[in-house]
Amino acid sequence: MALLTSHRGRVTAVRRVTPHMARITFGCPTLAAVSGVGPDAYMKVFFPLPGQDEPQLPPAPQTGDVMSWYKTYLAMPDGVRPPMRTYTVRALRPELEEVDVDFVLHDDAQGPASEWTARAAAGDLVAFVGPHSLYDVPPTSDWQLPVGDETALPAIGAIVESCRSPRGPPCTSRSPIARSVRPSRPSVPSSCTGSCAAPGPTAKPWSRPSAPPPSPVARPTPGSPARRTS
Numbered sequence: 001m002a003l004l005t006s007h008r009g010r011v012t013a014v015r016r017v018t019p020h021m022a023r024i025t026f027g028c029p030t031l032a033a034v035s036g037v038g039p040d041a042y043m044k045v046f047f048p049l050p051g052q053d054e055p056q057l058p059p060a061p062q063t064g065d066v067m068s069w070y071k072t073y074l075a076m077p078d079g080v081r082p083p084m085r086t087y088t089v090r091a092l093r094p095e096l097e098e099v100d101v102d103f104v105l106h107d108d109a110q111g112p113a114s115e116w117t118a119r120a121a122a123g124d125l126v127a128f129v130g131p132h133s134l135y136d137v138p139p140t141s142d143w144q145l146p147v148g149d150e151t152a153l154p155a156i157g158a159i160v161e162s163c164r165s166p167r168g169p170p171c172t173s174r175s176p177i178a179r180s181v182r183p184s185r186p187s188v189p190s191s192c193t194g195s196c197a198a199p200g201p202t203a204k205p206w207s208r209p210s211a212p213p214p215s216p217v218a219r220p221t222p223g224s225p226a227r228r229t230s
Contacts, residue, residue, distance in 0.1 A: 004066050004129060006057055007031060009099070011124040021153075022103045023090060024120055026128075034094045034131065039158035041089035043130030045101070046082040047116045054125035055082030082127070083112035088154040089131050099131070102154045135159065 009026030017023045046055040058072040073081065091100040103117040116124075135155070137144060146156045 004060050004069055005030070006060055006127055006129050008054070009126050009128055011120055011122050011126075012098070013122065014120050017102060020105045022105055022117055022120070024101055024103060024117070026099050026101065026126065027097055028099060029097050031092070031094050031097050031099060034092065037089075037092060037131050038133030038135045039162040040135035040155040041092055041131035041133045041158075042086055042155075043089060043128045043132070044084050045087050045113070046084050046127040046129075047112050048125065049079070049082060052082075055127045056080060057082065057127050085113045088152070090154040090157060092131060104150065
């Protein structure tokens with residue numbers, strides 16, 4: 001398929017994964033042609049402007065020249081150009097023409113993506129370009145250790161689920177808010193998504209080494225001349 005492929009996504013479900021994260025499912029018939037995407041799939045999501053039912057995108061280039069398309073997008077007037085953000089795909093189901101994306105909910109939602117997410121409902125329309133992926137684990141790997149912050153949670157969750165397949169190596173994941181990772185497939189136990197108990201070297205807890213004792217300082221004997229060094 002072409003390097004640059006745009007899709008029209010319609011919200012079919014909105015679920016609160018945590019108080020600060022919403023998992024939104026988009027239905028998209030053109031996703032049926034998507035294949036060969038890794039577990040860290042990401043895509044550019046375009047949101048409608050106020051007063052629009054859906055965002056308006058420039059037509060995809062016939063030559064597949066991504067940069068020329070992006071320049072056309074940037075040249076659009078401010079009142080027409082749709083806001084764009086990059087999101088990691090939480091789950092991609094081409095056979096069902098569906099894709100899940102996790103959106104962080106901010107208490108002071110002021111950006112176009114945050115405002116859209118806060119009021120998203122079934123039937124809302126967005127557009128997106130992609131998905132693409134970069135993650136490619138060598139088949140000879142015995143285990144993996146994905147590490148990331150909250151922005152990496154969707155990819156970590158998908159990677160952990162792929163690790164649990166017969167074709168993938170086992171892995172252990174670590175994140176400061178690992179409880180925000182929730183399985184998108186019932187076959188993956190929730191106990192494996194935040195901290196997988198999988199084979200691998202055991203990390204020892206780090207502790208700050210104790211400071212060495214101060215070096216003794218020679219003090220001159222009262223009445224003795226000071227030593228001069230050159």
